[in-house]
Amino acid sequence: MKIAILGGGLTGLTAAYYLSKKKHQITVFEKEKILGGMAAGFKTKNWDWHLEKTVHHLFANDREILNLAKEIGFNKIFFRAPETASLYQISKTSFDKLKTASKIEGQIKNKKYSIYTLASPRDLLKFPLLSWKDKLNAGLVLAFLKLSPPLKLFEATTAEKFLVKFMGKNNWEVLWQELFRKKFGKYAGNILASFIWARVKKRTKKLGYIAGGFQNLINHIEEKLINSKVNLLKGYEIKRIEKKEDGFIIDGEVFNAVISTLPTPILIQIAKQILPKAFISRLSKVQFLHAISLVIESEKPIFNKTYWMNILAREIPIMGLFQQTNFIDKINYDNKHILYCGWYTTENDKLWLMGKDEIIDYISPYLNKISNPSPRGRLPLGRKFKFTNSWLFKIRFAQPIFDKEFLKNKPEFITPVKNFYLATLDMTYPYDRGTNFAVKLGKEAAVMI
C-alpha cells in the first residue's frame, strides 16, 4: 500500500517506523527542514547537545517511548530526580509567621516571595502555607487520584469544582488556582477533572532526559526509516489534499491511505475538500492554546538548585521557569546555564504578538527580582539577571483544551473518509500531550492499516 504520513513529529515518525515493518511504501511530509516537530531541538556551534525549543523531559512511567527506544537499539535515556518547586507570593503578615520555615533556594529573602518544594508527602507536611487539616485533605485526595482508575465522575465535573469540593477551597487557592490560570488562561474554569486525574497519575519524581537531546532519538529513528526506504520529504509543506476514486492526491501523487498527525486546525484547512462538512464542524469545536518559549543562556543560573519552578505568584507574568542546567550538566551547553520561560496564549494575547526583545523587556524586571531579590523586596538597582544569548519560539496549537465541548467533538483515528486516519496530539486525552503519547498514537495508527 502507498501511504502518506502528514507531519514528521514523533507521532508521524513512529507510525512510519511500524508501517515500514509491514512493507508498505511510505512517504512522510514534513514542513520544517528537520524532523521532530515540537520535540525537535536546536544547537549553537559551541554546544555538544541539542536543546529542545520548549522544555522537555520524560516521566519514569513513559513506557511507550522507552519501549520504542529499546526496540530500535537506542540506549541514551537516563533518569534523575531534579528539584521541583513553586514560587509563592505571600503577604507580609504570613511571611513574619513563616520566618523560620525552610526555604529551599535560600535566595528569596525578601518579604514577598517564598519558594517551597512539594515533591513528596514529607514536603507537604512541612509546607507552611496550609493548615494541618488542609494538608491532610490534600494528601488524601492526591493519594486517591494516584490510585484511582479513570472514573466517569472525572468527566462530569471541572477540575476546579472537583478540587474545591474534595480538597477544599484553601487547597484550591494555594496549590492549584494560579497553575490553572497560567496554563489555561480564559479556559481555566472549564478544564475537566479528568485532566487533573491524568496529571497526578502520570507525574513521577524521577524525570528522564536523552543524552544529546530529544533530537538524538529523532535522528536515530530517521536513520532507521532511511534504511527501511521510507521517503522522508523535509521542508515540504502540504497545502491541499484531494480525493480521486479510492485514492488521495498530494501534489499530483496518488496514495492509497493517509495518516494525518497535523494539528487539527491545520488539517481542517488542507483537507476541507475531502472531509464532510459535519465532521469539519465537529473538529472545529476543539479549542487550542499556542505556546511561547523563551530560552535564555547565561553565565549564572537564576536558581541554584531547582530545575522546575512553577511561578504561583500572580503578579509575575510567567507560568514556569525551568533551569535546564540544574537537571542536565552545563558542560553540554558550553558551560553556560540554560533557562526556559514558558507561556500558553491565545492568538490575540499581547504576548503572542510580541517579538523577542519586547518579551525580554516585559519579563526582565521579574527575572531580576527573582534572581536577585533585595532584602526590602524592591528591585535591586543595577543587579541584573544577565543573558549571554536568547531564543524565542512560538508553537501554534500546542495545548488542546480538555473541556466538555472537547469530549463531544474529540478526534479519533477513524474518520468518515475511508483510509483517511487521524493521529493528532489532542487524541492523547485525558493525558496531556507528550512524546510518550506521540509514540503510542503513532504505533496505534500503524495498526489501523
Ligand SMILES: Cc1cc2nc3c(=O)[nH]c(=O)nc-3n(C[C@H](O)[C@H](O)[C@H](O)COP(=O)(O)OP(=O)(O)OC[C@H]3O[C@@H](n4cnc5c(N)ncnc54)[C@H](O)[C@@H]3O)c2cc1C
Ligand atoms: C511547551 C511544551 C512543553 C512540552 N513538554 C514536554 C515534555 O516535557 N515531555 C514530553 O514528552 N513532551 C512534551 N511536550 C509535547 C511533545 O513535544 C509533543 O506531544 C510531541 O512532540 C507531539 O508530537 P506529534 O508528532 O504528535 O506532533 P508535532 O510534533 O506537532 O508534529 C506535527 C508535525 O507536522 C508538521 N506540519 C504542520 N503543518 C504541516 C504541513 N502543512 N505540511 C507538512 N507538515 C506540517 C509540523 O512541522 C510538525 O513537525 C511539550 C510540548 C509543548 C508545546
